[in-house]
Amino acid sequence: MRYAMAIDTKKCVGCGDCVVACQTENNVPHGYCRDWIVERVDGTYPSLSLEFRSERCNHCDNSPCVRCCPTGASHKAEGGIVLVTHTKCIGCGACIESCPYDARYPHPEGYVDKCTFCIHRVQKGQNPACVDVCPTRCLHFGDLDDPNSDVSLALKDRKWKVLAPEAGTKPQLYFLT
């Protein structure tokens, strides 16, 4: 089993719904976020292109945050989801420094926090909150080992890219282009 997400940049409008839904679902404190929107503009007027990307933890196969964690708080859970056990985290911040995606933030309670792919929902057969709320349905989640999962179907016949492939982290967010 390998959980992953595909994000369709041809449809995303950058509305930020994924960010608020994550905030209310996971009780993320105000001023912080586990997912975010990147807007990229290329070209000169009027020959332009614009890409919105809903970004979050890449739940990397080769995850530097897990390797560098001195207490084992950062760990791999079922389906390759990278989690932080809050009670084991000492807030040293090594994982924040090691992440090429800037996906982690220091929670005011003193631990490091990040996207969990809403594992509490996934375990009950639901999608992550961001996936279920997205008005454009540009987020696809599921098990890459299951050819009929949403994410597998979304990746079929589409071009995709991952972010910072040069970091060698084997990220599991796939941006459909």
Place this chain on the structure above:
Amino acid sequence: MKTRRDFIKISAAGTGATVLGLSAFGAKKFKWFEPKIEGPVSDEDLTPYATYCEVCFWKCAGWAYVDKQGRIRKVVGNQNDPHCNGRLCPRGTGGVGMYYDEDRLKTPLIREKNSDGSQYFREASWDEALNLVATKMTEVKDKYGPEAFGLFNHGNPGTHLEHLLRAYGSESNAEPAFANCRGPRSAAYFSTFGAYIGSPECTDIRDTQCLVLIGSHLGENMHNSQVQEMSQAIDNGATIITVDPRFSTAAAHSTHWLPIKPSTDIALLMAWIHVLIYEELFNKDFVEKYTFGLDHLKEHVKNMTPEWAYGITDIQPDVIRTTAKAMAGAAPAVVIHPGRHVVWYGDDTQRERAMAILTALLGAWGKRGSLYLPESVSIPKYPQPEYPEPEWTWKDINEGKYPLATMGITTELLKASIPRLNKKHQVKAWLVGGTNLPLAMPDKKLFKEAADSVEFIAVMDTMPMEITGYADVILPEATYLERYDFIRSAQNREPNIALRVPAAEPKYDSKPGWWIAKQIGERLGLHDYFNYDDFSEVIDWQLKQMGTSLEEMKKIGVKTYPRQSGPLYIGEGEDFKFNTNTGKIELYAVDFSDEGFDPMPVYKPHPEPPQNFYRLIYGRAPMHTFSRTSNNPNLWDLMSENSVWVNPKVADLWGLKKDEEVWLKNQDGAVTSFPVKVRVTERIRWDSVYMVHGFGHSDKKLSRAFGRGASDEELITNIAVDPIMGGTGMRGNFITFLKEDPAMEVKEDKA
């Protein structure tokens, strides 16, 4: 727009941490601890309460999830609601922020004067506040007649007050949603098709093969189901044509982006019409069977060639032809989107007419993938007496102008409030519900003079807004998550209703709008119009007439009914009578010609920016609804201020840097109260700037939104009035940059 870098900035501001927040850990380093903040709660441990959203007018139905401690944890869309299909937009998802906002109005407030003449608000009991409103209403009625009590309203809160005023004997009401927003569309489509576009718009984007957006920025205006359907259209490979001087989100997702010179849309539309007619690309069967005036139109557009339009619009003739052909190829499955906020240049009804004519030539009305025939449920009227007939209404306030206005015009109601203007019908007092007039309306001077002239203003709202600063009495309303409200009935493919029940007790000393209206009504002796103890009785009675009940609706939230009016689309060759003068779709508008207006649209040039000035274009961001959400903690997190978009060429000329703060000054010398950050971006033309509307709040009680960004409304002093329906065209304003603080004091409005 929030990026990861912005987030770090925000977190630093919020916690006093340095860039990566490491110092935040100081005290807790190497200590094991138990986190205090709770993590997520499973849905099965939460109780859902039916609601429909009040963060915008789309009114998506959803469920407010409440935990065992009675706290509202989240709001999620109702799967069976065609407005949202189970997916709320960011504002709806962030609707909880409206409930939790600690800056909310907490108790009734009454304006008082100190001995030195200075004024302040005193906390008051509900009895005092309601008695005062009722006393003033009685005074106005005795002195001037009930008609002199005006109402500015929007949405559900406004409708409760409208019921009160109608029962009291006044129909002197207006809402910005008409003359400051979609009014031209109503007038144009009604005169062409004998039907309104309505809300949610009857656009069949889901099944379209070609979507045409004229300045409409879907995706930035989060009209939920439309944005969802645009996404479906992208999946289906539909052609999307976007006409916009700005590289909008929709433009970025389009097959063709036409970066038009602002204010020239009518020329482009007429050239498209020329191509369809003269290259015989129009839908001949449809036009012959259902329309009136093709010969007139053909003669009218004879010289309006793409080459003619090129000189006006900057759009190349071959692009005009290519896109016209794309529409013709997809016809009738074409949506020429009628837009929503369409008061731009004062000839807006004519521009909307051109869009309606284009629609008709493509046969794109009442056909799959074009504009469908909507239907709504009629809600039975709760047994109450008829309203008294006022001696004059908002119509008379217009004094014979704007013959095709179908609703009150805000600016005319303001003018009627100013004795100096010596109007025949004068308004002496206002109720205001659900609209923040100072930030919703252009021409602040007019508003201020009117507000200063009237004898009494009562404002009902959930938040301290600029408008509450003008009030004599402030009535704190409970948010939509804390109250029963009208049953939602809105048009759609299938008629449907939605329920709103309280998910929690009203916070502080706020009260539901229905309760406030009833309490005032009872004090005025209008009990027969408020013949219930709790609004749930009204809802339950109405639902029972409709074959359901409050009990059932609490479980399902949304109920859909079978269509009564016939199919969603007009059948092939079916006889169909349109509700117009000729019974046909009027390419030549008989109404307009009767009233002395151009029966077919004519392009007329509009003023252009003077040297060193740039046209002010404004619009929306997907996470905010005008000025009402800027203080919402969840939505503030997503976007806390606006910026002024400047093309890099212009930025170079002025030496403007990214995020530099500037004040904006318009052609009449009006300057923004606050500076605004520069966003240097290729996404805007060099002759224009762009701002998201709704920022630059001047009320200090909005602890987050105060002074954040600038208000475009302050720069809109030139209004091009639409002679047909009174629309207030707001895009004829030009701004320049002030790099130094103009030392303008932010003056507290009246309060």
